Amino acid sequence: MKISVIVPVYNSEKYIKKCIESIINQSYRDIEIVFINDGSTDGSLNIIQKYKKLDNRIKVINQSNSGVSAARNNGIKNSIGDYITFVDSDDYIDSKMIDKCAESLKNTDLLISGFTYEFKDKNEDKTYESSFICNSKEFVQNYFMESFEKLLLYGPYNKLYKRTIINKYDIKFDEDYSICEDAMFVFDYLLKCEKISGITENFYYYVQHDQSLISKYNSNAFDATWKLYNKIIKFLNANNSEIKNINIVNYSYEHRFLGCMDSVYRKSNLTIREKYSILKIYTLEDRFQKLLIKCKEKSIKHWLIKFLLEKKKIYLFHLLCLLKYRNTK
CATH class of the missing domain: 3.90.550.10 (Spore Coat Polysaccharide Biosynthesis Protein SpsA; Chain A)
Known part of the structure; x- marks a missing residue:
């Protein structure tokens, strides 16, 4: 062989x-x-x-x-x-x-x-x-x-x-x-x-x-992450997965999308206006909002993030990101 x-x-x-x-x-x-x-x-x-x-x-x-x-x-x-x-x-x-x-x-x-x-x-x-x-x-x-x-x-x-x-x-x-x-x-x-x-x-x-x-900003990270997420869910559904598996994948990918947003503020050379524009586009998408609803947060920090995004307080979340990463690119 x-x-x-x-x-x-x-x-x-x-x-x-x-x-x-x-x-x-x-x-x-x-x-x-x-x-x-x-x-x-x-x-x-x-x-x-x-x-x-x-x-x-x-x-x-x-x-x-x-x-x-x-x-x-x-x-x-x-x-x-x-x-x-x-x-x-x-x-x-x-x-x-x-x-x-x-x-x-x-x-x-x-x-x-x-x-x-x-x-x-x-x-x-x-x-x-x-x-x-x-x-x-x-x-x-x-x-x-x-x-x-x-x-x-x-x-x-x-x-x-x-x-x-x-x-x-x-x-x-x-x-x-x-x-x-x-x-x-x-x-x-x-x-x-x-x-x-x-x-x-x-x-x-x-x-x-x-x-x-992994240490660099990638402009199509959101789209790629969505595509991968859908493939994983498709594989699980095709094999009659228990709901607990799907819930864990949902929770993991909620955090992965938050990581994509982090990279916009921490690793990119985009202007403040461009960062806010990207944040609005992806966090207001219906598919992201549905994912937020599915996930239960376990820490106060992530509960707050989820609350702001689910309630569409995007500009406030934007300001918090700018504050958090003010000394980084």
């Missing part, structure tokens, strides 16, 4: 050597390694080409800078493995990752393992409490909430995907977004799965650094 490892690359010369070596040194040998160079302007491509001369399993595809979603889609198109996994070029994997994951597949449609957030001064592991193999409805009933709360479903990494499902349903990364697009892919795929397995081990190291997108 051949496994395709797809690696999108853009200006990763500081990290990519460790990434490449972690893949070529896998104990599972029947792999192809597909690097999609997304118009890098640093030495990333030169480093990849040097390793390509040493390992004939490496394939290199160049494209003009089009974003990580386009790169991953290009990798899917130009790979041939029975199963596919993704590794980001600034991350790395344990040498036994593919071997252990392939061993646990047992012809399931999706395998999910744990992963590790790697920070400069600490690590944070995200793992299942117990291994499992089940159908989609059993997954939603017994394992979805653990997966959701531990963020095991949000990235395309730490998983093996069956190529036949991706091809049959034309599942792709949404190239219109540079945020939430990875989780959208996962939930599009989950919706088509019949059999899912999870293992307790964590083999993937998700390296956190200052250039992370």
